Amino acid sequence: MTPEHALEIRDLTVELGGRRILHEVGFTVPRGEVVGIIGPNGAGKSTLLSCVYRHIAYQRGEITVDGRELRTLPRRELARLIAAVPQDTPFAFDLTVEDIVAAGRIPHTGAFARNRDHDRGIIDECLRRVNVEHLRHRSAATLSGGERQRALLGRALAQDAPILVLDEPTNHLDLANQEQLLELVHEHTGTSLVAIHDLNLAAEYCDHIVVLRDGAVVTDGPPERVLTPELLHDVFRVRAHVVPHPESGRPHVITSARRVRSGVDAQNSVRQ
Numbered sequence: 690m691t692p693e694h695a696l697e698i699r700d701l702t703v704e705l706g707g708r709r710i711l712h713e714v715g716f717t718v719p720r721g722e723v724v725g726i727i728g729p730n731g732a733g734k735s736t737l738l739s740c741v742y743r744h745i746a747y748q749r750g751e752i753t754v755d756g757r758e759l760r761t762l763p764r765r766e767l768a769r770l771i772a773a774v775p776q777d778t779p780f781a782f783d784l785t786v787e788d789i790v791a792a793g794r795i796p797h798t799g800a801f802a803r804n805r806d807h808d809r810g811i812i813d814e815c816l817r818r819v820n821v822e823h824l825r826h827r828s829a830a831t832l833s834g835g836e837r838q839r840a841l842l843g844r845a846l847a848q849d850a851p852i853l854v855l856d857e858p859t860n861h862l863d864l865a866n867q868e869q870l871l872e873l874v875h876e877h878t879g880t881s882l883v884a885i886h887d888l889n890l891a892a893e894y895c896d897h898i899v900v901l902r903d904g905a906v907v908t909d910g911p912p913e914r915v916l917t918p919e920l921l922h923d924v925f926r927v928r929a930h931v932v933p934h935p936e937s938g939r940p941h942v943i944t945s946a947r948r949v950r951s952g953v954d955a956q957n958s959v960r961q
């Protein structure tokens with residue numbers, strides 16, 4: 690493993706609105722790996738990712754790529770290093786899908802430069818990879834949630850950055866598109882950091898999982914070490930079975946059946 694483009698987060702502490710949201714968060718995203726961040730609602734996943742793509746400022750700690758603190762990098766250089774798919778991205782203008790994907794080239798060409806043949810080729814390829822080629826002239830304002838999400842991934846891929854950061858990228862996507870999107874992330878030869886709610890997708894596509902709760906890291910490690918019934922109960926307050934996936938052998942989470950959870954069966958058996 691070469692050290693370049695491994696992402697390191699150390700002692701990250703963030704306060705927003707007078708509340709401490711992240712507490713000394715630290716972990717490494719090794720080069721070429723997909724690292725998933727999981728945790729209950731409000732755990733701080735989006736806040737953490739927003740620090741990485743510098744949408745919000747952190748009070749203490751460091752985020753470095755190749756030993757360089759991200760706060761010290763000019764915006765354009767940051768955009769050549771890190772491509773982001775944030776949650777609920779607003780579009781400032783009425784752009785077409787092609788404009789959105791083409792925006793991924795701005796860090797390389799400048800905002801007003803005409804896309805050269807090389808850039809045009811990348812844009813066409815990215816439109817095709819995220820399966821929005823047929824929508825290229827459509828206004829972004831008219832897209833469904835899933836089409837929009839795929840266009841944003843197209844933009845991030847067109848940015849051709851060694852680090853991808855994605856916040857809940859499978860939200861709004863149907864099953865086939867969830868898998869296709871995570872395949873694209875997996876195929877990305879660089880390093881990826883992904884916040885994800887679906888534990889089974891996390892188990893299948895991530896090399897490493899970081900668990901956040903109340904703004905702090907509870908544990909991190911490979912999916913088979915992290916996704917245990919004990920952790921799921923402790924962090925997510927669910928009773929669950931974890932079985933090996935019949936094809937991949939990766940952990941697969943099955944939450945307890947409603948009747949078992951509610952104790953109905955237990956009560957009936959007491960009455961009988």
Ligand SMILES: Nc1ncnc2c1ncn2[C@@H]1O[C@H](COP(=O)(O)OP(=O)(O)OP(=O)(O)O)[C@@H](O)[C@H]1O
Pocket residue numbers: 705706708710728729730731732733734735736737
């Ligand atoms: N600007 C803000 N001011 C005050 N509190 C904030 C602000 N932004 C986020 N928070 C709070 O920080 C906490 C973490 O929010 P965050 O969105 O990072 O969590 P999350 O893990 O991404 O949640 P979810 O799974 O629901 O998307 C929440 O309690 C949220 O209300």
